[in-house]
Amino acid sequence: MGRPPCCEKVGLKKGPWTPEEDRKLLAYIEQYGHGSWRALPAKAGLKRCGKSCRLRWTNYLRPDIRRGKFSLQEEQTIIQLHALLGNRWSVIASHLPKRTDNEIKNHWNTHLKKRLTKMGIDPVTHKPKTHALGPDQLKDAANLSHMAQWEGARLEAEARLVRESKLQVLNPFKTQPGSSASAQLVYEPTTIAPLLHPPLQPLCLDVLTAWQGSWLKAPKYNAYSASTFSSASSIDFLAPTSNFSKKDEAMIMKAGADFGIPNNFPDVQGMAYSTDDDSLATGNESILLPNFMEAGLGEILFDDSNQLYPSITGANSGDVPASCCGDIEENKNYWNNILNLVNGLPSGSPVF
DNA sequence: AAATCACTCAACCGCCCATAT
DNA sequence: AATATGGGCGGTTGAGTGATT
Structure with missing residues (x-):
């Protein structure tokens, strides 16, 4: 039927x-x-x-939407979330307060897509159109792509939670029309803002944040910095994640599997947390650290002998293996931008 | 001034998914 | 378990408008 x-x-x-x-x-x-x-x-x-x-x-x-010209910041955020999420406009919109998915979609189709094309960047893949990758670069790109997929799945699941919490808050009265008790504005920005805040708070790309920490602090892959996961970001992240629906779980697990994470590994829905060797004695034992090697990141972060690339540790870039240069370097800058924008870090803060 | 073109964006359409029955 | 229904999403369209010829 x-x-x-x-x-x-x-x-x-x-x-x-x-x-x-x-x-x-x-x-x-x-x-x-x-x-x-x-x-x-x-x-x-x-x-x-x-x-x-x-x-x-x-x-x-709706009273809680902003109309008019997109700011540069908003445009950059759209571009970079699009790189992670593709045409998932509703998810992208959930990370741009006061903008609707339709508005973002229109802006992308009429402005941003063309602008990227003019710059010689494929708006679908977000890579230069004349991109010719060698085997090593392909491997690096594949890892980055998996990271994006993984993080994208998480962002999408988060966005779903945002929507669900909005529904619970914004449609509290299933009372029938005519009931004076229900005579109130549905969307009241001042009342919903705090409720939107928690889902918007963990905007950080946790994988990338973690990555950042290991670049900056770890001399070896298994020596992670406590600052990698500030307690705030860890907890903020874990809280909503633990409420993921079966579908979200499945999506994240799939992305995790694509990422090389064994099915039986994750302690927290797809995130590769380990409590053994990778835990730090930070005085806050509740902080769990991601097992990057399990997650497949080791191939990007470290050479075959598990040493950080010299460029990562800040040593002479002339020592960097050839496979670490060129396109992967562009990708690093690209992901730096994403991380900086989404985390609201000062622009230009080196991550890689 | 009129015709044509290019662009924008509000709105529609069809599909999918979650939920209720 | 099967079906009905409502809501949401992404792709697409076309009316309106400004720029160009």
Whole structure:
């Protein structure tokens, strides 16, 4: 049996919304909340499809959205999240407060994609179009790609949690229209902001952050720095992760598996945490450290004898193996940018 | 001034997924 | 377990508008 239409299409208005329609929709939602979108148009006196109402509300009328020109910071964030997540606009939007997925998608299609193309960068792969990788670079790129996939899965799962928490908060009254007790604005920025805060807080790309720490501090792969995982970022990360749905888990596990993480390894849904040799006596034993070698990062971070590349430890770059130069160096800069932007670090902070 | 082109973005469409029954 | 339903997402369209000829 085919899926029935979302509403009776006969007699319904389509096309641009009039100010009068906006006023009706806004007034209704402010008073009663949207409730069932399917039932809303009739109750609000609109000759529109419920879906159309939902779209108008979420993309235009909602009081907590910002319209207008995208800032440079926002554009960079979009580009770099797109590199991680692809066309997952809703996930990207969840990391850009006050912007809608539709707006971001439009901006990408009309501005950013063209700009990248003009710069000679493939907007799909985010790599230079004349990219010719040798075997070593391909291996490095593959590792970076796996990292991106892994982190992307996590960001997507986080975004899902953001959405779910929004739903719980923003639609608290399943009361019927007409109940004066429910007469309040659904989206109240001042009240929802703190609730949005926790999911937005762990914006850090944990894998990259971890990577950063090991570049900066570790002389050997198994000697991680406590600063790699500040207690805040670790805990912030673990909290929402532990609430991932089965689907999220499956997605992260898949990404983890692609990343080379054994199925029986992760202690925390796909993240390769280990409590044995990689734990640090930091005075805070609850801080678990990622096992990079298990996660496959060792191939990027360290040479065959588990020594950090000289470029990583700050030694003369002339000693860097050939495979570590060139494209992988570009990738490092690229990921540096992502990390800096998403973490809000001062630009230019060296990571690699 | 009129015609054409290029661009933007609000809105629609079809599909997928989660949930209720 | 199967089906119905609603909500959400990403791709696409087309009306509106400004620039160019």
